[in-house]
Amino acid sequence: MTKLNAKIPSGPLSEKWSNYKNSLRLVNPANKKRIDVIVIGTGLSGASASSTLGEMGYNVKTFCYQDTPRRAHSVAAQGGINAAKNYKNDGDSVFRLFYDMIKGGDFRAREANVYRAAEVSNDVIDHYVALGVPFARDYSGYIDNRSFGGVQVSRTFYAKGQTGQQCVLGTYSSLLRQVNKGTVKLYARRDVLDIVIVNGKARGVITRNLVTGEIERHSAHAVVLATGGYGTVYYLSTLAVNSNASAAWAAYKKGAFFGNPSFVQIHPTSIPVLNDFQSKLTLMSESLRNDGRVWVPKQKGDKRIPKDIPEEERDYYLERRYPAFGNLVPRDVASRAAKERCDAGYGVGPTGLSVYLDFKDAINKQGQKAIENKYGNLFDMYEKISGENPYKTPMRIYPAGHYTMGGLWVDYNLMTTVPGLYAIGESNFSDHGANRLGAGSLMQCSCDGFFILPYTISDYLADDIRTGKIPVDTPEFDDAEKSIKEKIQRILSVNGKDTPLDYHKRLGKIMWDYCGMVRNEEGLKKAIGLLSDLKVDFWNNIKVAGKDNELNLELEKALRVADFIELAKLMCIDALNRKESCGAHFREESQTENGEARRQDEAYSFVAAWEHKGDDVEPELHKELLVFENVELKERSYK
């Protein structure tokens, strides 16, 4: 039944990658010059892949929608990057990092990929240091590490609360070095609108120049998607507001299977929605839960200000429900618990959709100075946005859409089901299962781009040393360009009443209500209907100001929202199909008597990879069965 071949090498887990690397074909330096590679996206995965492929001698063409690669959204990651260095001598190892990721992902990730990421994580840290990334250090000059995301070892490398920014700038600098050398050519302010397939292989892309509106053709021997996640499907999320799924969605429509689309991490500690015009939710790093205590009033609808509510009338519900982990339970557990309290009427703030994160006890015990040293920048950020001083009154927080574990299905080579089309970083599904551990995303993106893809793609490109330049004046490029131009004309000609923003908000509400933290069959079926209606409505009533042959931000938005509406439906179809609760995916029908998630390994220990069968046709499900040879499947318990 399955067309999927994950191509996992045989042999013991710890030897798979090194043995496999030795078996991969190489391309000699003279031949690399004859080979072009397109990389889409310039976050940690895209920029690291581009610079490394450039260093190896390939001709790289790198695209991003921003005005410069440095602004890609990896820049916003706060907490840190994991590696198995064991610098703290606390018993960490490659196996433990692997195990924590597999367990954290609730046993829905592929063993071999996760082990490999853990294995090369140390090389990533070495390389970032060499590039001048200023990780935090001890007075002795050695690198400092901290514990993050509720694990028992300190393996997280960090640069204050700006680790993502520092890693991006390091990667960006190595990318620019290759631009200087002429191995990488940058195409900024470009949206990639289609992937061009020639004789079954990915051979190019169609882009829109966002300044001139020109539709352009670019060819290459292979195409790498490093386009990030699709959390903005919820409209309000912690992502950059222009983050989008359009290139990945184009790949899906051209034959790349989409893996576990419903797996979305909802981050528990975001600043809550303050007004109807809000465009973005700002994350407060989860490290705050190390010292902050989460609570709501014991009395429903209690409108008193926090300091007037005495201790005995406060419900520290995480400590009550999860005495062993308390405020440090994993992200999905903390998020659902907040939603449960708010839905039951105990939420605080003007909307009733937030809970308190209180530092009073920590300040009393450690002094304000100590708290300032640890979290000063976060407290300032909170005050700027909310206008409230968190040293004096508790923060108010609420969960927000954050990270998509789902993404394009890839094999062990990080290749999608389309030959020559690769997906790396957050855009693929591979390493985080049903729930990502804190400080795991920077790690995976960097591993993929610096140390994995460059090896595996060379094996594929070894067949192309005699191919020569891929021409762009072929029927395949003609057709792709024609269909994109028609889509743009169609969207501009509707001239209805509602803007892309109106539709994005409507889409976000449907997804948040029915395919957010908690899902059930009835809600998902309803959402699928609503999304089908929304799509019809969009194409009959969208209003896009401006023209196609100019800088047109409304047109960009409209094209992205159109794709999001379709992707949203696939997410709901996937969530409906998976009748178990696992990781961040909580199905109400599958819970224990105490309201905890109940995983169903016998029925659902697989990756759901969806194949596009045509517009408005049901997609076909392919299952990649997950085999666990090195870990024992356990129930996650935080009681």
Add this chain to the structure above:
Amino acid sequence: MNIKLKIWRQKNAQAKGKFENYSLEDVSPEMGFLEMLDYLNQKLIKSGGEPVAYEHDCREGICGSCGMYINGRPHGPEAKTTTCELRMRSFKDGDTITIEPFRSRMFPIIKDLLIDRTAFEKILIAGGFISADTGSAPEANSILVCKKHADKAFDMATCIGCGACVAACKNSSAMLFVSAKINQYALLPQGKIEAPERVKKMVAKMDELGFGSCSNTYACEAECPKGISVSAIAKMNREFLHAKLIAED
């Protein structure tokens, strides 16, 4: 609250721009400044007008996309605050707010408030990196870095490349931006080897592109949303002199 807006409108790089006046009712103090512009744009589109083009992305002060003159100051009235972090509670009911693109000959206008900052990237391409190929790095803790220097390098590395320093400078000088990068690498042992070459190449490119000189008004430091200190410029001058006079021997 009700506010009046005076916004620079310019169809494209070639067109002649001008201020247009708008008024907005029911602006809430919690709104972000950019959300206020979204609100205006929704109204403009629905009444058949052209929305105001402006750059933005992360909306949390870290990507460096946003940036405009607000009442004559880059990123507006609040210190250490990017445009996207600015809230409408910084303004009063009845205020008139003047909004323009960053004004600098080095950042040509593309449309309305959206500008071209590729000149920054050209300086970095000239030498803003440590030359380390993937795979060549030694074990991370074999390079020890004194904490003081590591912390200073971090402070320099917090630049978001927004361009407020250039926009604030009457000479359109990029010295704060360039010196931050020069210093970050010069402070680290792994960056020292190339430091003389790096500073010469980046300064030469900065001059070639036409950025102005520093005349010590400190406007850049005052407007930098990340609070990067002008002491960086003095240190860069020292690095430059050292490279020119001593390191060439």
